[in-house]
Amino acid sequence: ILNVEQSPQSLHVQEGDSTNFTCSFPSSNFYALHWYRWETAKSPEALFVMTLNGDEKKKGRISATLNTKEGYSYLYIKGSQPEDSATYLCASDSGNTPLVFGKGTRLSVIA
Amino acid sequence: DGGITQSPKYLFRKEGQNVTLSCEQNLNHDAMYWYRQDPGQGLRLIYYSQIVNDFQKGDIAEGYSVSREKKESFPLTVTSAQKNPTAFYLCATRGDRVPGNTIYFGEGSWLTVV
Numbered sequence: 565i566l567n568v569e570q571s572p573q574s575l576h577v578q579e580g581d582s583t584n585f586t587c588s589f590p591s592s593n594f595y596a597l598h599w600y601r602w603e604t605a606k607s608p609e610a611l612f613v614m615t616l617n618g619d620e621k622k623k624g625r626i627s628a629t630l631n632t633k634e635g636y637s638y639l640y641i642k643g644s645q646p647e648d649s650a651t652y653l654c655a656s657d658s659g660n661t662p663l664v665f666g667k668g669t670r671l672s673v674i675a
Numbered sequence: 676d677g678g679i680t681q682s683p684k685y686l687f688r689k690e691g692q693n694v695t696l697s698c699e700q701n702l703n704h705d706a707m708y709w710y711r712q713d714p715g716q717g718l719r720l721i722y723y724s725q726i727v728n729d730f731q732k733g734d735i736a737e738g739y740s741v742s743r744e745k746k747e748s749f750p751l752t753v754t755s756a757q758k759n760p761t762a763f764y765l766c767a768t769r770g771d772r773v774p775g776n777t778i779y780f781g782e783g784s785w786l787t788v789v
Contacts, residue, residue: 605782607765607781608780610778653718662723662733664720665718
């Protein structure tokens with residue numbers, strides 16, 4: 565089983581603060597790294613799929629970077645808003661096996 | 676509407692009963708997955724199917740069974756052999772396995788043993 569670790573487990577920030585969290589994954593047999601946003605009572609929503617070392621992707625105030633050689637990815641949220649409150653999941657994709665998910669980082673943005 | 680439909684959304688099961696969770700998709704995706712989430716845990720893979728009439732065990736398959744008779748459908752049966760079935764269950768699908776292709780999730784089913 566691949567081991568995907570996310571930190572921190574949970575995070576509370578004030579509205580307007582910028583924040584970031586980490587996803588660590590095995591760098592061997594790397595195919596892609598997926599980020600999802602999961603709000604309570606809804607389906608996880610795909611944010612990014614990253615495949616190349618040094619990749620940086622952006623979607624509004626959210627961005628992510630990827631280092632496949634050392635096996636980590638960072639997710640950044642600039643100017644957090646209450647609607648950003650959710651659990652952020654990352655998943656490692658080795659190409660020929662199902663995704664392996666981390667436990668997620670639960671973000672709470674306080675107005 | 677295109678997407679993945681899971682039913683029921685909430686289900687209560689008595690001890691010793693088998694229950695079946697439905698997952699239907701109209702995305703024409705070959706691969707389908709069942710994950711389970713418990714409080715404080717990540718998503719753990721129960722079973723998956725890459726093609727019709729074929730499926731494989733995931734990390735926590737004991738006490739569960741599946742079938743894949745049609746491309747659109749991948750039902751999960753939680754049997755009485757599953758010792759701790761109370762959890763949130765998510766079904767997911769995936770199209771062609773190419774770089775950049777993500778997986779899509781249903782809205783989940785809550786199962787509670789009473």
